[in-house]
Amino acid sequence: MPVGVNYKWTDRGISPTITANTLERCKMRLEDKVAIITGGANGMGAEEARMFAREGATVVVADMRDEDGEAVVTQIAESGGTGVYVHTDVTSESDWQRLVDQTVSQFGKLNILVNNAGISSTAYADPMDIDGWTHIMDVNATGVFLGTRAAIPAMKEAGGGSIVNISSIMGFVGGEGGHPAYHASKGAVRIFTKAIAVKYGPDGIRANSVHPGFMPPMTTATPQRSQRDEHIRLTPLRRTGEVHEVANGVLFLASDEASFITATELVIDGGFISR
Ligand SMILES: NC(=O)c1ccc[n+]([C@@H]2O[C@H](COP(=O)([O-])OP(=O)(O)OC[C@H]3O[C@@H](n4cnc5c(N)ncnc54)[C@H](O)[C@@H]3O)[C@@H](O)[C@H]2O)c1
Numbered sequence: 519m520p521v522g523v524n525y526k527w528t529d530r531g532i533s534p535t536i537t538a539n540t541l542e543r544c545k546m547r548l549e550d551k552v553a554i555i556t557g558g559a560n561g562m563g564a565e566e567a568r569m570f571a572r573e574g575a576t577v578v579v580a581d582m583r584d585e586d587g588e589a590v591v592t593q594i595a596e597s598g599g600t601g602v603y604v605h606t607d608v609t610s611e612s613d614w615q616r617l618v619d620q621t622v623s624q625f626g627k628l629n630i631l632v633n634n635a636g637i638s639s640t641a642y643a644d645p646m647d648i649d650g651w652t653h654i655m656d657v658n659a660t661g662v663f664l665g666t667r668a669a670i671p672a673m674k675e676a677g678g679g680s681i682v683n684i685s686s687i688m689g690f691v692g693g694e695g696g697h698p699a700y701h702a703s704k705g706a707v708r709i710f711t712k713a714i715a716v717k718y719g720p721d722g723i724r725a726n727s728v729h730p731g732f733m734p735p736m737t738t739a740t741p742q743r744s745q746r747d748e749h750i751r752l753t754p755l756r757r758t759g760e761v762h763e764v765a766n767g768v769l770f771l772a773s774d775e776a777s778f779i780t781a782t783e784l785v786i787d788g789g790f791i792s793r
Contacts (some may be wrong), residue, residue, distance in 0.1 A: 546574035547773045552625045554578045554617065556608050556665060557635030559587035560737055562684070562730065565761040566632055566768050571599030573769060578621050580606035581635065608635045608661030614668035621672070628672040630772045633662040633707075634684040638739035639697035651699040658703030659710070666714055670723065678722025680772045683711045684764075685727045685783075687791045704729075708783060715781035724780035726771045731787025732758040754789030 553570050557563035558579035564586070571577045571594040579601060581587045587603035594601035604620055606613045621628050636658045642650030662683050673679030688696075689704030708727050715725040732749045735741045750757060767784050770776055785791055 547769065547775065548573040548575035548630070551575045551629040551772075552578070552621060552627050553630035553632065553772065554580055554621055554628065554665075554669070555632040555634055556580045556606065556661070557684075558632075559583040559590055559603075561734065562761045562764045562768075563632070563634040564590045565765040566634065567601060568593060568597070568599075569762070569765045569769055570630075570772070571601055572597065573773075575599075575630065576625050577601040578617070578625075579603045580608070580617050582607055608633075608665060609656045611664055611668075614664050618668045618672050622675075627676040628669060628679065629676055630680050630682070631665060631669040631673075632682045632684070632768060632772065633665045634768075635661055636684065636703075636736070638736045639700035640740045641738065642697045642699075645697055647697065650697045651702075654697060654699035655703050655706075658700070659706040662707050662710060666710075666725075670718060670721075673718075673723050674721050679724070680776070681711070681714065681723065681725040682768050682771045683707050683725065683727045684768075685711070685729050687729050687731045687785060687787050689727070689729060690791060712781045719780055724771075724776070726776070726780060726782050726784065728764065728767055728771065729783055729785045729787065729791075730759060730764045731785070731790045733764065734758070734761060749790070752790060752793060753787070754793065757788065759786060759788060 548570055553575045555563050555567050555577060558567040559581035560583060567577045567579050567590050577594060579587045579590050584605055591601045591603045604617050606617045618628060637654060639654055666681055685707040686704040688701045689708040692701045711725045711727040764786050767786050771784060
């Protein structure tokens with residue numbers, strides 16, 4: 519009997535039933551891929567890490583929240599996947615080099631990079647605070663540049679790769695308040711992604727940006743209840759998103775299913791930005 523197919527007696531004779539196991543075997547969308555996910559200790563990055571591992575990828579979770587990162591890797595192992603946690607500050611050039619070197623030496627290659635780590639702007643009430651500008655741009659924009667720069671040689675070595683950069687709907691507009699650096703950083707990620715896609719397309723490297731709308735708040739954000747209700751009222755689907763709804767989009771762009779998709783923007787926002 520083939521693995522994953524159960525046979526049971528029915529009034530019409532023997533009937534094969536495909537089990538969940540069979541479906542899993544058919545649906546390994548990242549089989550043999552090695553992926554780095556920054557900010558993978560929490561929120562959307564953690565969901566992407568778990569989802570990628572379920573789809574067959576070896577996942578390297580890169581973050582500064584060591585306990586949470588190790589917990590994600592434990593969850594991955596408990597569900598039969600492969601993952602490691604590597605302490606990484608995305609603003610550090612040397613951390614990036616160590617992360618990519620360790621990934622390649624431990625798992626043989628690097629196929630996918632998800633630049634997801636990011637911080638919100640709510641810690642900086644003054645919109646013209648220079649420290650706010652520098653810190654937010656360092657993490658959200660320079661971190662994406664440094665990661666991409668570190669990953670490209672390894673991806674070339676692997677014969678190509680997929681980079682998915684997490685921007686935001688705030689990378690298109692400037693109207694939601696907070697420090698302008700958040701919008702600027704996410705806009706930078708959006709255009710940087712296109713420039714990388716154009717430059718490294720001939721090497722088989724794809725680069726796309728993902729633009730989540732209103733989601734469970736970032737750990738660095740302090741949203742007001744009334745603001746949240748207003749966002750829901752203005753979202754055509756009348757709710758906030760869930761982390762798996764972003765992870766599904768990231769998974770698609772990372773996978774070979776998106777093999778001819780590069781330099782594009784995937785908005786996952788319940789329709790908010792199109793109002
Ligand atoms: N939550 C939202 O509503 C929302 C909406 C649009 C876009 N985004 C973007 O999605 C991404 C993920 O957001 P989230 O909601 O999961 O946030 P989160 O706060 O839950 O997770 C972000 C992760 O990034 C890590 N991180 C922060 N600075 C880092 C650094 N210097 N080096 C390494 N890791 C670092 C944090 O430790 C954390 O684990 C971010 O880039 C964010 O800007 C979030």
